[in-house]
């Protein structure tokens with residue numbers, strides 16, 4: 001717990017709030033789409049259901065986007081628990097605080113993010 005800082009605590013709050021919003025969005029989308037499970041699923045179960053959802057409704061951009069963002073938020077919360085939050089997953093450098101403030105779920109530093117976007121642009 002040596003890496004926990006006030007900004008990490010703030011980020012965790014933001015991420016948890018975002019996580020709840022995204023889950024609500026997805027639950028709503030799943031409900032209107034095909035009257036999915038009435039029982040609230042456990043987080044991991046819900047994620048599987050949601051993943052299947054995404055394949056069935058590829059055209060639903062909102063759902064697809066929410067799913068992707070939820071995965072990023074989940075990963076960021078996991079990094080907070082593991083004490084690796086704020087460290088670039090690619091090069092291991094510290095991610096700039098300003099970037100974390102703008103994008104609390106950021107997994108990569110600005111340089112690596114730019115690099116990965118260039119690679120993605122090339123790939124498609």
Ligand SMILES: [Zn+2]
Pocket residue numbers: 088089090091092093108109110111112113
């Ligand atoms: Zn990096």
